[in-house]
Amino acid sequence: MAAAPKLIRPASLDAALRARAKGPVAVLAGGTDFFPMQMDLATGPVLDISRLPGLGEIADQGDHWRIGAALTWAGLAKAELPPAFDGLKSAGAEIGSVQIQNSATLVGNICNASPAADGVPALLVLEAEIEVASTARTRLVPLEAFISGVRKIALAPDELVTAIVIPKAASIGHSVFQKIGSRRYLVISIASVAVRLVLKDSGEIQVVRIAVGSCSPVACRLRDLEEALIGHHISQARDIIRAGDFTPLSPISDLRATASYRLEVAREIWSRAGFMCEGRRRSWLSARSLR
Ligand SMILES: Cc1cc2nc3c(=O)[nH]c(=O)nc-3n(C[C@H](O)[C@H](O)[C@H](O)COP(=O)(O)OP(=O)(O)OC[C@H]3O[C@@H](n4cnc5c(N)ncnc54)[C@H](O)[C@@H]3O)c2cc1C
Incomplete structure (x- = not known):
């Protein structure tokens, strides 16, 4: 039987980015896509980002909303947000069951890049941008450019998605x-x-x-x-x-x-x-x- 991959649980985002920079490491958030689809293929270490401090919240940041990469669909449901987010909340309410929504993240839904990912159309109408970070830089990519095909995303091996950014101008209606x-x-x-x-x-x-x-x-x-x-x-x-x-x-x-x-x-x-x-x-x- 193959040995279980090494699990890395960093205490900070910086430590997580350093782990990504060191070499190939698979990223794990809620695991609801990762375990059924990728776990058997994981040969190297696995980086668990689900408990990173500061990534599990949604915050009003003046001219935009910032959805942390570890925010779950259940966390989104509880957040007080303008009515423009109702569609996104409805999409989340239909993702699997309550148990799935308690673990599954919005960012995992995007990064899995399934054509059937329910979060993606709901985020497209909010003109979402994806915040991507490495030890060297942080960049913003429009969601439409971030997912480039079935299971294909614009993410380098040393990068992590850190947040989804929703401009306030797209949060009306x-x-x-x-x-x-x-x-x-x-x-x-x-x-x-x-x-x-x-x-x-x-x-x-x-x-x-x-x-x-x-x-x-x-x-x-x-x-x-x-x-x-x-x-x-x-x-x-x-x-x-x-x-x-x-x-x-x-x-x-x-x-x-x-x-x-x-x-x-x-x-x-x-x-x-x-x-x-x-x-x-x-x-x-x-x-x-x-x-
Ligand atoms: C029973 C069941 C029912 C489901 N029903 C639905 C449904 O109705 N609709 C739907 O759209 N989906 C559904 N899903 C799929 C899944 O629950 C969602 O896509 C979920 O949002 C994935 O989030 P996660 O945190 O579990 O991602 P994970 O499984 O942890 O990760 C998914 C992918 O994203 C990558 N990743 C995660 N976070 C980051 C990050 N910060 N940076 C870089 N890469 C990252 C991982 O490496 C992996 O490749 C279902 C799954 C199950 C098991």
Whole structure:
């Protein structure tokens, strides 16, 4: 039987970065992807970052929100955040079970780079940037550039993701996340959609961000559709979809669904999510007026 890999549990981020700089070391956060998928392949040491001080929080930092790399989905659910984060929280509430959400981190979801990672579309509509650090430097990479393909991320062997950064300018409005799988709970998405909307009082769309997951190697924004919707009333949103608006998607047929079904689902849940988003905004406005 092969010897168990050495587990490194550094006491600080600096120590973790030094361990990464020394040579190949696998990174472990909540382990909910790592153990089922990578543990058997791990030959060298494993660096556990789940208990690093200062990485388990989400903090308001003036012009942005900073989500630490060890923040779990359960931790996110408890955080007081503006309504623009509701979609991200809904995505987290559907990741596995409560036990999974207690261990699994948002950053692990991104770094695993699965086309079906539910956190990715929800973070794309918040225009997330990824903070990456090594002993030499710290850099910010837009999420869209960070995940470059299936299981591929823009991370050098000596780097760690330290945080997700959400600009305050992208934290306005209301958001919704919807996913469809082959059953209601504990399911990998066949298609998922995240929407963030900023509406004028008249119901006219001022800002809209739409991202679709599980329908392309990497979840992606539908920028043409976003642009086409600006200035229209939310009630017209469904009628505005044109044939080419979903062309950034390239769904595959697999054991879970056919490509054409995935595309149909993406269109349908986008319309539902748009209207749900408007519903949330109305409830929020009436709750605020009662205060
Ligand atoms: C039963 C079950 C159900 C699930 N359901 C869902 C679901 O519905 N939707 C969904 O999207 N996912 C689901 N998952 C997948 C998983 O739970 C999520 O992707 C989770 O967010 C991963 O986080 P983690 O902290 O456990 O990552 P880990 O498993 O610890 O790590 C995942 C990958 O990210 C790397 N990594 C982690 N942190 C860093 C860092 N800071 N810097 C660099 N690399 C890093 C690791 O090296 C590894 O390659 C499920 C998993 C299980 C076991």
